[in-house]
Amino acid sequence: MPTYTPPLRDMQFVLHEVFKVTDEFKAMPAHAEVDADTINAVLEEAGKFAAGVAFPLNISGDTEGCTLNQQTHEVTTPKGFKEAYAQYVEGGWAALSCDTAYGGQGLPFVMNQCLYEMLNSANQAWTMYPGLSHGAYEALHAHGTDEQKKLYLPKLTSGEWTGTMCLTEPHCGTDLGLLRTKAEPQADGTYKITGNKIFISAGEHNFTSNIVHLVLARLPDAPKGSKGISLFVVPKFKVNADGSLGERNPIYCTGLEHKMGIHGNATAQIAIDGAIGTLVGEPNKGLAAMFVMMNAARLGVGNQSLGLTEVAFQNALAYAKDRIQMRSLSGTKAKDKEADPIIVHPDVRKMLLTAKAYAEGARALQIFCTLLLDKAHSHPDEKVRKDSDELVALLTPIVKAFITDNGHIATNACMQVFGGHGFIKEWGMEQFVRDNRINMIYEGTNTVQSLDLLGRKVLGNNGATLKKFGKLVGQLVAEEGVNEKMAEFINPIAYLGDQMTKFTTEIGFRGFQNPDEVGAAAVDYLRVAGHLVFGYMFARMAQVALREIAAGNTDPFYQAKLQTARFYFAKLFPEVHTLMRTARAGSKVLMDTDAALA
Amino acid sequence: MPTYTPPLRDMQFVLHEVFKVTDEFKAMPAHAEVDADTINAVLEEAGKFAAGVAFPLNISGDTEGCTLNQQTHEVTTPKGFKEAYAQYVEGGWAALSCDTAYGGQGLPFVMNQCLYEMLNSANQAWTMYPGLSHGAYEALHAHGTDEQKKLYLPKLTSGEWTGTMCLTEPHCGTDLGLLRTKAEPQADGTYKITGNKIFISAGEHNFTSNIVHLVLARLPDAPKGSKGISLFVVPKFKVNADGSLGERNPIYCTGLEHKMGIHGNATAQIAIDGAIGTLVGEPNKGLAAMFVMMNAARLGVGNQSLGLTEVAFQNALAYAKDRIQMRSLSGTKAKDKEADPIIVHPDVRKMLLTAKAYAEGARALQIFCTLLLDKAHSHPDEKVRKDSDELVALLTPIVKAFITDNGHIATNACMQVFGGHGFIKEWGMEQFVRDNRINMIYEGTNTVQSLDLLGRKVLGNNGATLKKFGKLVGQLVAEEGVNEKMAEFINPIAYLGDQMTKFTTEIGFRGFQNPDEVGAAAVDYLRVAGHLVFGYMFARMAQVALREIAAGNTDPFYQAKLQTARFYFAKLFPEVHTLMRTARAGSKVLMDTDAALA
Incomplete structure (x- = not known):
């Protein structure tokens, strides 16, 4: 059975030593009082909940899955899930970074980020049950009417x-412009909504007395395509003006998907x-309102893969130290044993370090991005807010696609460390692989992310935002370029x-002549950009570690940071040499293939 | 639900046009009469069995899995499996390339190769039930006594x-030297065997009246480690001298593993x-005898991933043509539809072509290797036999590791083409990913294959065998180097x-100073070698296609071959640029990481 230890020291390193978050918070009136002790105490408690309550239900949840009662349309979640959620609510975790105006604790997003990494x-x-819920909270908080906020946000x-x-919907995923669900205005200002939705994560369950569905649908006079989509809040039980529950709304779970992974989550046909x-927000502007939720969800999906990478690494490391098999190529290491622990083998170490590096790079990037969100949300200086917002928009597709693809590589590598045992369910490793696999798909496939990055975020403004990130890299290079170490x-x-x-200029120029060049290069481009960003994160972490060592700190933690960065x-980083070649190989070998793809 | 069409034309292209197998067979007395019509007719029938009988049981077999009756130790396989096997036996497929002396059809191994690709x-x-069985046949054929052969081979x-x-065994997989199962000699010349085995594929089932287990065990006086292992044949039911079944032998299935994939196969604890x-073969030489089976199995595992890559490609291609979503970046293609079929998108084509190229390269290499096996087995010229044997030994770890890793890339890419639907079991794509995942592990993990290639097959003889393959490449380069096309x-x-x-020289030199350098470089090295081999296969296929086109053949099949090769x-091939860098980055960044891997 796998184990999990919350990586508190690693989080604290990134929070306090690399990004010095409390210094940043001091500039934000809402968070000026948040000090390191508070952060550390909260994360420690969060880690206890994650490791002690949520983790023991992971394998059993996978084995049991969810079941739908076709008569009542009610879903039963795996044993213990409901009780764990009750504990989560009881502990106030749902409210951690929510607005104090609605009963939230108002703590910075970075703390929610760390909580969710561990969860x-x-x-x-x-x-995903509380995660999706928090997304709905954010969309309503940003776009809901006062009445909607009053009715839904406190709960x-x-x-x-x-x-x-x-x-x-069955016929539309990436292309929401095709959606068909209809919303008919009623005399009382409400809307009557009719349609079929699929793939609704946490779409039905037995955790709570009500579920607040945010639904995309079309008004009768709506323009075709994505400009004719509106957002609606459709509760499972109607809500009276006093907040009490009214009659059951006809929005039903009619089926649950049988999936490769995340069996414990109810993926509902609705x-x-x-x-x-x-109506939430303006008519026909539903997609924009939904994107508040979607952008947060994309960062959240990266965070899912960070979580899986970390836990897969921890277990593979433990196994590699424990399992003995063969002797080291460079001579017997464990003379007292029949064979050496497999961690002596270079390729086993490579698999472990791949996961460790991808976890540490991802953690730094996720916290970096969430700190930008805190600035975008709470910084008094408008320019800081705007710059932060732009930078996080640039980084979002990288977080989503690069971290989830890396999660695929890492969880598979960790499973491989176990040899045949990795394929066996009881060890838990193959579940990490299966659960991670959806992260590369949902909230916009990783191909969609790459087009968002290259097409919209980079070429869409002539590389202006990319240059802002480049400036950060340039500053670090200028600062440390003379430091031999x-x-x-x-x-x-x-x-x-x-x-x-x-x-970028080259791909942009080609794309100007033929847009398929952008589509052909985008996935490779995103991974190159991902390595630039991770490279920057590792350089920042190495900088801190080297300074500590130079100051005489002998904690091996800092040596570990240097070793992982090296x-x-x-x-891992040298992958960019191939990626720039294959991106430059262009679109012709893909598009002139009608015979091959006949 | 997925579909499958046997790729007969593709097989025939490799067999007849690229490698001209019937010309090769003419030189082998045993196969001199095997003509193209015979081959094609047999493969057509094999395809009917695979697509019509085995394929419809694939998803149901995954869903049902196998069940063990703990009282009787008998295993029930998924519905239809037993009947399909009866049809297989009835059709004579088990005997296809077996020795005529024992009732086999004596056809070349390449035909068995193509049969198994489709299966x-x-x-x-x-x-895997007939596949493992064929391996046992081969080991007994090579090392059994006359009596053992007479008793077991016909059945x-x-x-x-x-x-x-x-x-x-539970404590030993890669490191068979650690195995503990004991064999005590009995007065009548037999052995009494005691121990526990795990991960025994097709280890128990309800297909047949008897199961012939080949078991590795230690004699009482055996030397420690891998030099003290002997091979035994241990039937489920003892076999009387007349071939009739005797009493039940105490070799029992005591558990079935719960696995990520291949649920329809009984992975038995015995x-x-x-x-x-x-005893099979000589005392303490069991590992060598078992390696007859293992080498065949390794080629067979590559073939499993070839099969999965092909079927995943076929289904992803069909889906990409059918599913409409978004418009082409370079302008609307399907004006009569609400959106374009997703095959217009460059990255969707890239995912499809990745699978197609990895299937075609693998098919060529598998047939190339199996033809070498036919030569090694049936060619009258001893030098040809020896050269063929050496070359196939070099290529075996490449077939096993490169093709299964490519299968991982390809099945995941094909699943990704389906977006969210790829994650849903009913579509069948995620099963291909899960089933393929074991191929990277069993019969020696892909890391073990890489050490076999670099350490034993390449550096072990100072690159002599590698040079033989290099000669083939050199010949093709010399032959076609002046051909502009x-x-x-x-x-x-x-x-x-x-x-x-x-x-190779560089890694060899480093490895001479520090053997961990070999371990650190081996996995990257194997993929570089894999690309050299695949590159050679694609050049051979392109050569044939170009000649046909030059001769006026307008069949788009040949254009397709050129497009895939391009x-x-x-x-795909440019991956070598990164791999040579990362291999050269050496072992220090892996081995000097005690703090990071504490």
Whole structure:
């Protein structure tokens, strides 16, 4: 059976030593009082919940799955899931970074980020119930009317109710412009909604007395395509003006998907049969309102893979130290044993370090992004807010696609460390692989992310936002370029930062002549950008570690950071050399293939 | 629900047009009469069995799995599996390439190869029952006594009985030297065997009246480690001298593993409680005897991933043509539809072509290797036999590891084409991913394969065998180097062939100083070698296609071959640039990481 230890020290390193978050908070009136002790105490408690409550339900949740009663349309979640959620609500975790106006604790998003990293390590399927709910909270908080906020936000904040996002339909996933669900205005200002949704995560369950569905639908006079989509809030039980529950709304779970992974989460088919809802935001602007939720969800999906990468690494490391098999190529290491622990083998170490590096790079990037969200939300200086918002928009597709693809590589590598035992369910490793696999797909496939990055976020403004990130890299290079000890960490990102400009210009020029060139290069481009960003994160972490060591700190933690960074630059980062070649190989070999793809 | 069409034309292209197998067979007395019509007719029938009988049981077999009756130790396989096996035996498929002396049809191994490619596409879990059995046949054929052959081979040939290979124990997989199962000599010349085995594929089932277990065990006086292992044949039911069944031997299935994939195959825990067996081959030389089976199995595992890559490709291609979603970046393609079929998107084509190229490269390599096996087995010229044997030994770890890793990439890419639907069991795509995942692990993990390649097969004889393969590449380069139309296919392999020599020398030199350098480079090295081999296969296929086109053949099949080869060299082959860098990055960043891996 797998184990999980919350990586508190690693989080604290990134929070306090690398990004010095409390210094940043001091500039934000809402968070000026949040000090390191508070952060650490909260994360410690969060870790106890994740490891002690959510994690023990991970394998059993996978084995049991969810069941639908076709008569009542009610869903039973795996044993213990409901009780764990009650504990979560009781502990106030749902409210952690919610608005104090609605009963939230108002703590910075970075703390929610760390909470969720641990919850995802512990149990991705379970964590999606509160996770989706928090997305619904954010969309209503940003776009709801005062009445909607009053009615729904306190209950979503406390966790008394949960929320969902109902986007996908059988014939449309990526292309929401095709959606058919209809909303008919009623005399009382509400809307009667009819349609079929699929793939609704946490779409039905037995945790709470009500579920607040956010539903995309079309008004009768709506323009075709994505400009004719509106957002509605459609509760499972109608809500009276005093907040009490009214009659059952005809929005029913009619089926649950049989999936590769995240079995503990109810992926619902939802039939909406004239359910009554109210409009969120402006008519036909539903997609924009939903994107508040979607952007948060994309960062959240990266965080899911960070969680799985970390827990997979921890277990593979433990196994590699424990399992004895063969002797070291460079001579017997464990003379007292029949064979050496497999951690002596170079390729086993490579698999472990791959996961470790991808976890540490992801953790730094996720916290970096969430701190930007805190600034975008709470900083008094408008320019800081705007810059932060732009930077996080640039980084969002990288977080989503790069971290989830890396999660695929890492969880598979960790499973491989176990040999045949990795394939056996009881060891828990193959579940990490299966659960991670959806992260590369939902909330916009990783191909969609790459087009968002290259097409919209980079070429869409002539590389202006990318240059802002490049400036950060440039500052670090300028700052540390003369430091001989930093050369091994600085040179690669200086090189790639330089290459990136030429590379982007070249792809942009080609794309101007033929847009399929953008589509052909985008996935490779995103991974190159991902390595530039991770390279920057590792250089920042190495900088801190080197300073501590220079100051006489002998904690091996800092040596570990250097070793992981060295490994990253030597064995993972060089992927960019192939990626820039294959991106430059262009679209012709893909598009001139009518015979091959006949 | 997925579909499967046997790729007969593709097989025939490789068999008849690329490798001209019937010309080769003419030189082998045993196969001199095997003509193209015979081959094609047999493969057509084989395809009907695979697509019509085995394939419809693939998803249901995954859903049902196998069940063990703990009282009787009998295993029930999924519905239809037993009947399909009866049809297989009835059709004579088990006997296809078996020795005529024992009732086999004596056809070349390449035909068995193509049969098994199709069976693996259709149903890997089911195919492992006859597949393992064939391995047992081969080991007994090579090392059994006359009596053992007389007793077991006719029944294994016909398929009336099946066989297994019982190697792994709970504490030893890769490191068979640690195995503990004991064999005590009895007065009558038999052995009483006691021990526990795990991970025994097709280890128990309800297909046949008897199961012939080949078991590795230690004699009482055996030396420690891998030099003290002997091989025994231990039937489920003892066999009387007249071939009739005697009493039940105490070799019992005591548990079935719960696995990520291949649910339809019974992965058995086997308790051997004083079962009676006879020695196969010489005492303490069991590992060598078992390696007959293992080498065949390794080629067979590559073939499993070839099968899965092909069927995953076929279904992803069909879906990509059918599913409409978004418009092409370069302008609307399907004006009569609400959106374009997703095959217009460059990255969808890239995912499809990745699978197609990896299937076609693998098919060529598998047939190339099996033809070498036919030569090694049936060619009258001893030098040809020896050269063929050496070359297939070199290529075996590449087939096993490169093709299964590519299968992982390809099945995941094909699943990704389906978006969210790829994650849903009913579509069948995620099963291909799960089933393929074991191929990277069993019969020696892919890391073990890489050490076998670099350490034993390449550096072990100072690159002599590698040079033999290099000679084939050199011949093709010399032959086509002046052909302008071949340049795009020849230049990359000429370049890599050249690099490979330096690369090998460099790693060899480092490994001489520090053996961990070999362990650190091996996995990257194997993939580089894999691309050299695949590059050679694609150049050979392109050569044939170009000649046909030059001769006026307008069949788009040949354009398709060129397009796939172009895609391969532009988008997949360039991986070597990163791999040679990361291999050269050495072992230090892996081994000097005690703090990071504390």
